[in-house]
Amino acid sequence: MMKRLGLAVVLGVLLISCANNAQQNNVEQQMSAAPVIGNLNVEQFGELIKDTTVVLLDVRTPQEFAQGCIEGALNIDVKDSLFIKNVQAAIPAGAKVAVYCRSGRRSMMAAEQMLEKGYVPVNLDGGILAWQEAAK
Numbered sequence: 001m002m003k004r005l006g007l008a009v010v011l012g013v014l015l016i017s018c019a020n021n022a023q024q025n026n027v028e029q030q031m032s033a034a035p036v037i038g039n040l041n042v043e044q045f046g047e048l049i050k051d052t053t054v055v056l057l058d059v060r061t062p063q064e065f066a067q068g069c070i071e072g073a074l075n076i077d078v079k080d081s082l083f084i085k086n087v088q089a090a091i092p093a094g095a096k097v098a099v100y101c102r103s104g105r106r107s108m109m110a111a112e113q114m115l116e117k118g119y120v121p122v123n124l125d126g127g128i129l130a131w132q133e134a135a136k
Contacts, residue, residue: 039123045131054122093118097120
């Protein structure tokens with residue numbers, strides 16, 4: 001009788017331990033699956049924007065945009081206080097968005113805001129400066 005009771009206790013402890021381990025693994029998987037902002041080099045970014053479902057977004061000022069942009073880009077200034085509202089008005093929710101600015105700093109800020117609103121942003125590392133340098 002005592003052996004059976006001891007065996008039952010050991011099995012119970014093992015089952016609880018396995019359940020806790022499975023629960024911890026599930027949490028770890030969810031955390032690792034959290035959305036992140038892709039940061040692509042010029043070549044990778046160029047390949048990405050060939051996909052017609054990807055929205056190409058320049059987040060520089062209209063004056064900077066007028067001085068030159070990547071062909072097909074939409075311009076929404078990240079410094080505008082209505083930036084995210086303008087994005088939501090122009091780009092469908094959940095869209096994959098290839099974002100760039102002059103050097104990559106502002107576009108990363110824009111991408112972070114967009115990620116919070118459910119978009120799938122991808123940033124051009126080095127911005128349009130890197131893009132133009134690669135084109136030389």
